[in-house]
Amino acid sequence: xxxxxxxxxxxxxxxxxxxxxxxxxxAVICLVVGLVWGFFFTPEDYRQGxxxxxxxxxxxxxxxxxxxxxxxxxxxxxxxxxxxxVSALAARAAAPIGAMMTVIALITGAIWGQPMWGTWWAWxxxxxxxxxxxxxxxxYMALWTAIENDDTAADLTSILCLVGSVFALLSRYAxxxxxxxxHQGASLSLDKEENVADVFYHPLLVSIAGFVxxxxxxxxxxxxxxxxxxxxxxxxxxxxxx
Amino acid sequence: xxxxxxxxxxxxxxxxxxxxxGLVFFLIVTVLVPFGVGPxxxxxxxIAPGVLWIGALLACLLxxxxxxxxxxxxxxxxxLATAPLPMEGVVSVKALAHWITTGLxxxxxxxxxxxxxxxxxxxxxxxxxxxxxxxxxxxxIGTFGAAxxxxxxxxxxLMSLLVLPLYVPTLIFGAExxxxxxxxxxxxxxxxxxxxISAGAVALLPFASAAVLRINLR
Numbered sequence: 001x002x003x004x005x006x007x008x009x010x011x012x013x014x015x016x017x018x019x020x021x022x023x024x025x026x027a028v029i030c031l032v033v034g035l036v037w038g039f040f041f042t043p044e045d046y047r048q049g050x051x052x053x054x055x056x057x058x059x060x061x062x063x064x065x066x067x068x069x070x071x072x073x074x075x076x077x078x079x080x081x082x083x084x085x086v087s088a089l090a091a092r093a094a095a096p097i098g099a100m101m102t103v104i105a106l107i108t109g110a111i112w113g114q115p116m117w118g119t120w121w122a123w124x125x126x127x128x129x130x131x132x133x134x135x136x137x138x139x140y141m142a143l144w145t146a147i148e149n150d151d152t153a154a155d156l157t158s159i160l161c162l163v164g165s166v167f168a169l170l171s172r173y174a175x176x177x178x179x180x181x182x183h184q185g186a187s188l189s190l191d192k193e194e195n196v197a198d199v200f201y202h203p204l205l206v207s208i209a210g211f212v213x214x215x216x217x218x219x220x221x222x223x224x225x226x227x228x229x230x231x232x233x234x235x236x237x238x239x240x241x242x
Numbered sequence: 243x244x245x246x247x248x249x250x251x252x253x254x255x256x257x258x259x260x261x262x263x264g265l266v267f268f269l270i271v272t273v274l275v276p277f278g279v280g281p282x283x284x285x286x287x288x289i290a291p292g293v294l295w296i297g298a299l300l301a302c303l304l305x306x307x308x309x310x311x312x313x314x315x316x317x318x319x320x321x322l323a324t325a326p327l328p329m330e331g332v333v334s335v336k337a338l339a340h341w342i343t344t345g346l347x348x349x350x351x352x353x354x355x356x357x358x359x360x361x362x363x364x365x366x367x368x369x370x371x372x373x374x375x376x377x378x379x380x381x382x383i384g385t386f387g388a389a390x391x392x393x394x395x396x397x398x399x400l401m402s403l404l405v406l407p408l409y410v411p412t413l414i415f416g417a418e419x420x421x422x423x424x425x426x427x428x429x430x431x432x433x434x435x436x437x438x439i440s441a442g443a444v445a446l447l448p449f450a451s452a453a454v455l456r457i458n459l460r
Contacts, residue, residue, distance in 0.1 A: 135407040139400075143390065146400050155457040156390055160404065163386065163450050167408045170439070174411035177435070178418055 007084035009227045016220040023220065027213035034207030042200055054112045056204060060211035062105035065133065068098025068215065072140075073165050076158035086223065088154035089230070091161065092144055093222030097215060099137035106130055125176040132171050136164045150230065243327060243335050250339035254308070264301040264344045265351055271297040272355040283360045290359035291420035294369055297355070298348045299380060299409060303402055305344045306384040309336050310392045310455070319392075323459050329452035337378075337385040337448070345377030361424060368423020372436060376416035379440040382447045383408045389451040393458045412439055 006012050038056035075091035078084060109127065110120045121127065143160055147153035275293050279285060313319040322332050352373055353366045361369065387405035391397030419432035 132407055132410055135403075139404040139407060142400055142403055146391075146394055146397075152393075152457055152460070156454060159450055159454050159457075160390060163408070163447070167411065170411040171407070171414075174414040174435075177432070178414040 004082070004084070007082070007086050009086055009231075012086050013224055013227060016224060020217060020220050023213050023217040027210055027217050030206050030210030030213055032210075034203050034205075034210050038200075038203035038207060042203060051112060051115050052200070054108050055200065056207040058105060058108040058112060059204060060208040061101045061108065062130070063208060064211050064215050065098055065101040065105050065130065067212075068094050068101060069133065069136070069161075069165065069168070071219070072098065072161050076161040079154055080158050080162075085154075085230075086227065088158065089226040090219060090223045091158070092154075093226055094215075094219050095137055095141050095144070097218050097222070099134060099141065101211075101215075102130060102134045102137060106134065125172075125178075128175045129168075129172045132175070133168060136168055140164065243331055246322070246327070246332065246335045247339055250336065251342060253312070254339065254343045264305045265347050267304055268297045268301040268348055268351055269355065271300060272358055275359070286360045287362055287424075290356060290361040291365060291369055291372075291424050292417045293359060294352050294356060294361070295373070295376075295413060295417040295420060298352065298373055298377065299413060301348055302344055302377065302380045302384060303405060303409075305340065306388045306405065307391075307398045307401060309340050309385055309388040311388075311397075314392050319455075320459060323456070329456055330448045333385060333389065333448045333451040333455065334444075337382045337444075337451075340385065341378055341381040345373075345381050349373045349377060364426050365420065365424030368429055369420045372416045372419040372423070372429075372433065375419075375433065375436045375440055376412050379412045379436075379443040380409065382440075382443045382451075383412070386447050386451045386454065389454045389458065392455065412436065412443075415439065 006015060035056055039053050042053070072091040072094050075087045075094070079088040079091065106127075109130075113122065114120050140157055140160060143157050144153055147156060272293065275289075275297075276286060279289070310319060313322065323329060325332075349370055352369050353361075356366055356369060384405055387401045387408070390404060391401040394400065415432045415436040419429050419436055422432065423429045
């Protein structure tokens with residue numbers, strides 16, 4: 001019994017089919033509890049008023065935007081080293097989810113930033129590096145769709161993911177450096193968890209758990225779809241050949 | 243390797259006028275900027291280092307799809323792949339040839355174009371130095387992007403989407419070094435970071451490009 005057994009698509013689908021309802025239900029419960037608790041049963045911040053409540057969407061989505069890329073990196077490495085097709089498909093399935101998480105983080109950030117800093121967008125290191133991360137997601141997805149052959153596409157995107165990770169990390173620090181030279185981004189980093197009092201912290205944790213479960217459930221679902229789509233294509237090809 | 247380098251240089255000089263095209267593009271971008279932002283010399287002086295860097299970067303990007311596309315079409319890339327020279331070597335030579343035909347002329351042209359943008363006197367040296375340190379990274383990263391998209395019919399647009407985010411760190415440090423130099427501030431830190439990025443890219447990325455090219459030739 002090893003984890004590599006799940007590299008078998010049939011086994012993967014059977015197992016995730018059994019797990020999917022649990023993860024989906026967990027995601028729904030955690031999200032509902034976390035968001036309702038956060039939106040309606042926490043006090044308003046003495047400085048920021050009710051706008052602070054967007055934190056329950058902003059922080060978890062930002063967290064998952066980065067972790068989705070990490071998951072894609074791990075899946076790509078597994079594909080390069082052990083060539084399990086499920087792994088490559090999981091990386092492919094995770095990319096649009098990660099991109100959406102990045103968009104949610106950017107949009108909620110803008111909505112939060114407008115009343116707080118008086119601007120929708122600032123060229124702050126954090127904001128800028130997220131925008132660049134979004135561009136990386138776009139490039140990754142575009143490369144997947146541009147290449148006909150599935151295995152070639154998996155190989156190329158895996159290497160792009162590896163190289164992209166290095167450069168994404170590099171950009172993160174480069175952007176930090178770049179902005180400090182121009183103007184100090186004063187008080188722009190509000191999402192430090194140490195700053196958040198317990199009343200906000202507990203619903204935030206529940207909400208983060210909800211986002212993690214949601215991500216896992218969506219990756220399972222989309223990977224299954226990818227496997228089935230590939231199987232359907234294989235069947236069609238065989239039929240045409242016969 | 244040297245034979246390959248000489249061949250690539252000859253090809254780019256003689257065939258299709260790709261050699262001067264990057265320079266002309268650089269010139270046009272620089273000329274367009276004052277139309278876009280207005281001709282006040284103070285403003286131009288302030289943005290000159292950044293504009294020169296972006297112009298050089300775009301000119302570099304423009305010539306990337308020539309690195310492998312022609313060799314891919316006439317099959318000489320397959321010959322190169324079966325030649326005794328390792329793929330990493332081929333890729334490095336191709337990147338070097340691209341740098342000599344595109345990067346180096348851009349570096350040399352930058353001071354001339356700096357006059358058009360009213361670059362301060364102290365800035366010329368640092369614009370040249372930062373471009374000299376940064377353009378090798380642009381060429382090597384671009385070679386990776388070109389290798390990724392070599393088999394695709396209309397890969398040019400996709401390649402810019404893939405390559406431009408990878409250019410971000412180089413651009414930041416390069417433009418920062420040039421800007422600080424123009425303002426007479428200390429340039430050591432960004433220049434060192436820029437040199438580090440270039441050295442790292444030159445050392446590591448040919449392996450990724452070679453792997454990608456092998457997959458594409460499979």
